[in-house]
Amino acid sequence: MDKKKLEAFKKRLETRQQELRRTVNRTQADGRIADEDTAAADIADRAASSYNKEFLFSQSNNERQLLQMVENALTRIREGSFGECVHCGNEINAKRLEAVPWTRHCIECQEKLEQGLLEEAPR
Secondary structure (H helix, E strand, C coil), X not given: CCHHHHHHHHHHHHHHHHHHHHHHHHHHHHHHHHHHHCCCXXXXXXXXXXXXXXXXXXXXXXXXXXXXXXXXXXXXXXXXXXXXXXXXXXXXXXXXXXHCCCXXXXXXXXXXXXXXXXXXXXX
């Protein structure tokens, strides 16, 4: 991959990383506020608060996972392996990288992974 394209991916990933960090921090703060609101609430309010906390936790968990994938992609850029499938070593299609720059697998290996025919490689 040429240096100009690699730099563009790096900038996109760094921007996404900052957005995700802000979102994760905001979601965690919202969860703490929801915790504080339950002290004097009746049972219906506590149930609604519990649901909101569970939703926020799920959302935060997804965002943390995505953040980890973005950070791993930035590590692969630094190591010089960005754009290569972590399983087979083949080059990942440029359109796939444009759509999902933090992807670790080429289309073929991703399909095998989703079908359970491939074990997830260590990060």
